[in-house]
Amino acid sequence: MTTVRVAMTGFGNVGNQVAELIDRRREHFATHFGVEVLVTGVCGSTTGLIDPSRISPERLQHKAAFEPGLTGSAFMEQVNADVLVEAGPSDYSTGQPGLDYITSAINRGLHVIAVSKGALVVEGPTLLQSAREKGVQLLMSGASASALPTIDFLTYDLAGTHIKRIEAVLTGTTTFILDTMVSRNASFDEALAEAQQLGIAEPEPSFDVDGWDTAAKVVIIANAVFGVPLAISSLARESLRSLTAEQLGSWKADGLTPRLVGYVNQDEGQVEAGVGIRLYSAEHPFSLTRGSTKALYAETMDLGEFTLLGGASNPRATAAAALKDFHHILTSSE
Ligand SMILES: NC(=O)C1=CN([C@@H]2O[C@H](COP(=O)(O)OP(=O)(O)OC[C@H]3O[C@@H](n4cnc5c(N)ncnc54)[C@H](OP(=O)(O)O)[C@@H]3O)[C@@H](O)[C@H]2O)C=CC1
Numbered sequence: 001m002t003t004v005r006v007a008m009t010g011f012g013n014v015g016n017q018v019a020e021l022i023d024r025r026r027e028h029f030a031t032h033f034g035v036e037v038l039v040t041g042v043c044g045s046t047t048g049l050i051d052p053s054r055i056s057p058e059r060l061q062h063k064a065a066f067e068p069g070l071t072g073s074a075f076m077e078q079v080n081a082d083v084l085v086e087a088g089p090s091d092y093s094t095g096q097p098g099l100d101y102i103t104s105a106i107n108r109g110l111h112v113i114a115v116s117k118g119a120l121v122v123e124g125p126t127l128l129q130s131a132r133e134k135g136v137q138l139l140m141s142g143a144s145a146s147a148l149p150t151i152d153f154l155t156y157d158l159a160g161t162h163i164k165r166i167e168a169v170l171t172g173t174t175t176f177i178l179d180t181m182v183s184r185n186a187s188f189d190e191a192l193a194e195a196q197q198l199g200i201a202e203p204e205p206s207f208d209v210d211g212w213d214t215a216a217k218v219v220i221i222a223n224a225v226f227g228v229p230l231a232i233s234s235l236a237r238e239s240l241r242s243l244t245a246e247q248l249g250s251w252k253a254d255g256l257t258p259r260l261v262g263y264v265n266q267d268e269g270q271v272e273a274g275v276g277i278r279l280y281s282a283e284h285p286f287s288l289t290r291g292s293t294k295a296l297y298a299e300t301m302d303l304g305e306f307t308l309l310g311g312a313s314n315p316r317a318t319a320a321a322a323l324k325d326f327h328h329i330l331t332s333s334e
């Protein structure tokens, strides 16, 4: 049986779930793809663990046995792997630490599954080009709204048609905050704290509530789907902080549902993209989003219009989206 070795940089909420799912699906990988999947290395910000023969789930939980300093370039130089799952922090100004990990992985001939967004926002076009040149895959479902299919749907199911417009609820935390404030009369701070407890909100809440997370996903999707390199700083962007309880109450009374959405419009070679708060009538599918649900609307030239709603927003669902990418890698290697 062929062996596929997986390394992980960043081993927090999502990284742990990825390791758990890989373990749970070991038999499935063997039966369906004829491969044995082994986690051979993981690292966090200060420590790491490498074992080319396999790190069991039990050893992964024993953090005291991780080697100090086995992180960054030292980790990448020593780990034996075929696929890197990058699940470290997202930094939209430098792209680090993911940028160095992903660059190093591509240069070493590893396929990459990016869950963090920073590197893709800062250097997406370059990384995709390097991956093509090296003959490896750079997949990013976890970084582009996770369980909600965005890049896969737009590039595979809508292949070949001109996509005129997309509009999407891409940040589950923002749906969660708006829905919780309106349906339970919670304050902004209470709703945000609950989203943080659930592990959906970014460690830096400003990323979600000030629209940066949505903007990052817009940039990643625009680059991967439309081949349009956008600078995150150039996107018009609105924040949830501007909303008051009175404003939300008045929209509710008028039967309107507010959602923070990202949009990309393509018209005669011109691309307009941004992030804004939009209001939806009760009949609009986006009004059905509840909890931390996300949604995608696409208008095409020849295939008509589409709306996708749903998918869980949490670390487990993100890990499952990363493993969807892993399945794609296994399928295309068959
Ligand atoms: N949580 C979610 O639902 C989703 C998260 N994402 C993205 O996935 C990524 C991970 O999210 P999440 O797991 O929730 O975050 P966590 O904060 O739980 O985990 C982050 C991990 O990154 C590690 N880390 C920090 N700096 C470095 C470094 N220099 N080298 C290696 N590892 C490092 C941390 O290690 P240490 O503990 O040592 O500091 C920690 O293990 C983020 O980029 C986030 O934007 C995407 C979609 C959904």
Ligand SMILES: N[C@@H](CC=O)C(=O)O
Residues within 6 Å of the ligand: 145, 170, 171, 172, 173, 174, 200, 201, 202, 208, 213, 313
């Ligand atoms: N904070 C994000 C999760 C990661 O992309 C969200 O709320 O959707």
